[in-house]
Amino acid sequence: MTSAAMAFNGARRVAQTPALPADFTLDIAPYVFEASPRRRYQTIAYNGQVPGPLLRMKQGREVSIDIHNHSADAEIVHWHGLFLPTATDGAMEEGSPMIVPGASTRITFTPDPAGFRWFHTHTFAGNDMRKAQYGGQHGFLMIDPADTSGQPGYDREVLLALHDWGGREMPSSDGSAMPDYEVSTINGKMLGFGEPVRVKQGERVMMHVLNSSPTEVHWVALAGHTFQVVALDGNAVPNPHTVPMLRLAPAERVSAIVDMNAPGVWVLGEVRKHVYAMGMGLVVEYANATGSPKWTQPQDLVWDYMQFGAQSAETASAAGTSEVIEIPLTFDSKFEGHGNAEIWRINGKSYPEVESSPLEAGKRYRLVMKNLSADDHPIHLHRHTFEVTNVGGKNMRGLRKDVLLIPAQKTSEVEFIANHPGNTLFHCHQQDHMDRGFMMVFRYA
C-alpha cells in the first residue's frame, strides 16, 4: 500500500474520533527548541516540549490516545517496545496508517509488556536532517507492571533522554558519508543550561536512560558514582551488575539504580570528550551541596552485554532448548560514491525488495546476523522481544531486548518466538541507514 493510501486511511479516522476525552493527547506541531540561549533549532515536537511528555500506563489496561498532526508533513507515532497490532504499532511498512497534515486520529491499545518503553516518529528523513528522528519527536513511555512484586526498590525516578542536533552529512575517510552534529543534549538541554537533578544523600535513584539519537551511540557516566543496571530496553536483566558507565545505541534504554552516597555537585555526562564538549551533560546536585559541578573524565569506554546475561545454564531461558528455525541475515552496503551515503542491504537487497520466508505463529526463530559492514548497527525488531544469544561470537542467554547493537564485521544472534501475528518490521535504528534501505518486513504465514 502506498503512503498516500495510508494517509487517506489516517484521515478517515478523523471522523471516527470520539467526542469523549482520551486518556492522553499528543499534539504534533512545529516548535523552536532551545538547547542553550545560543543554540536554537526549528523542529517538530510533541506537546510543545523536548523530550515529549512522559506517558505512564498500566500494563494490561486499555488506553486511548488522541493524536493531532499540526505539522506540514504526514506523521506516525511508533510505540517502541510494545506488543501491538500492526494497525497501531506505528510503522507504515507494517500497515499502520499515517496521519496527514491537519488531521487527528484516536488510537487505543492495551499496553504490554511492562517496562521502560518510548514513543517516537517513524517517518522518512532522507537528506533533510531536521526531520524524522533528527528532530524532537520522542518521549518516554512507562508501562507499570500489573504485578509489582519483585520490582527493585528505589526512592525516586529520573528519566533522561540523550539526543543529537544540527546534523549534516560529512564524508568519512572510509568512503561513506556519516552524520555530524553541532549539539548534544540530555533532556533537551546542553550542560549548564538545564535544571539540575536534585537528590538527597542515601537515596536510591532509578535512572531510566533513553538514547533517542537518530544515529549516534552514547556512553554516559556520573562522576563519583556507579550504576547498577537492572533492566535493558525495559526488560529486567538476569544478572543486575554494577558498572562505571552506560553505553546506549540509538533506541536502546537502560534502567539503572544509583546509590547517592557521595555528597556534592556532580556532572552526568558523555564519556567521549568531543561529545561532552558538544554539551551532552547535566548536573546532579545533592541537597545542601554547593560549588562547581565536578566531572571525572574516564579514560576508557567500558560496556559488555555479556555481564548482564544469565550466569549459568540453569538460569538461562528454558526456551533455549526448543526447536529453533534459523533465518540467516547478511548486512552490507553498496558504495554510491565518496560524496554519497551508501545504500544498505539485507541479504543483498534493500527495502522493500528484501525477502524472507513467512513466520509461523508459535515457532521460535533465530536471526543469524552477519554484519559485513564497517559499522555497528542497532537493529530493532518491532512488536516482539528477542533473547540475545550471541554477540559478536560470544554466546549468552537470558537477556531480553528489542534493540541490539551488532558489532561490525562480526556475527550476532537473537531468538524470538513468533507470537504476535502480523507484519513485523525489522530495521537498523539509525535514521540514515533505515532511510537507505536497511529494513525488512517479516510476514506471518
Place this chain on the structure above:
Amino acid sequence: MWVYVMATMLLLFPLSTRAQGNYEIQVYGADTVEPKNLMVELHSNFTPEGQKYVIDGVYPTNHQEHETLELTEGLNSWSEIGFYVFTSEQAGHGVQWVGDHIRPRVRVPDSWHWKVGVSLSTEVGYQRAVYSPDTWTWEIRPIVDKTIGRWYFAVNPALERTWHGPDVKQGIGFAPGATFTYDVTKQVNLGLEYYADYGRITSPDTLHNQQQQIFAVTNLNVSPKWEINIGVGVGPTAATDHLIVKGILGRRFDWGHHSAVD
C-alpha cells in the same frame, strides 16, 4: 650552427623555464591534514619526451626523473604546513638537489557549513638556477572542491610571482590547475587533471607559448592511510614537455596519543 639552433629553440620555447616545474604535479583538494598527523608523500615524475637542449644554462627536461619528498603536518582542524625537497636524476648529472619549498595552508572550517570546500595555500621556495632560472618564487593558490555522488571536482586558480630571476619583472602569472574524477568503485577512481601556465595575468601568452598539460589519472583508495595517484600526461603546446608519467605515493602517520574517549 649552434647559434642558429639556439635562436630557433628560444623562439619556439620562450617560456620553457616554466616547464621545469614538474616536481609536484597535483591538483590540491581543499581538505587539510588532521592535527597530529604527518602526511609523507613521494612524487615521482619522469619526462620521456621533453626539452632536449640546455637553454640559458638550464638543464633539459628530457628523460629527467624528478623525485620530490613532501611532508605535510596538520596544525589544527583547519590548517597545515607542508615542506618539499626537490631532486632530479638525469644521465650525465646524477642525482641532484634542486631546491626546497614551504607551503602553509588554511581552509574554511567544517563548522562554517559551506557548500564547497575552500582553502588557501601559499608556497615560497628556492630552486637552483640550473633547474629554474627563477630561483626564488612565490605562489598563492586558492582551492575549491566539491564531491557530488561519484564525481569530484577541484579547481586551483594559482597565481605566481618570481622574487629572483629573469621573470622578476613579469609580475603575477596565472597558472591554474583543475581535476574531475569519477569513483568507478570504492577503491578505484578515474579522471583527468589539467595544468596550465598562461603567463602574465594582465597579458597572457599566446596559446602556442602557454604551458598546457592534461593527465589521465587514477586514484587508488586502498586505505585511509594511503594515497596513490598515477597518471600519464601530454603537453600539446610548444612550451610544454610533451609526455610525462607521474606517480604519488603517500602515507599518513598519526603520531597523536588517542585514547578511546578522545
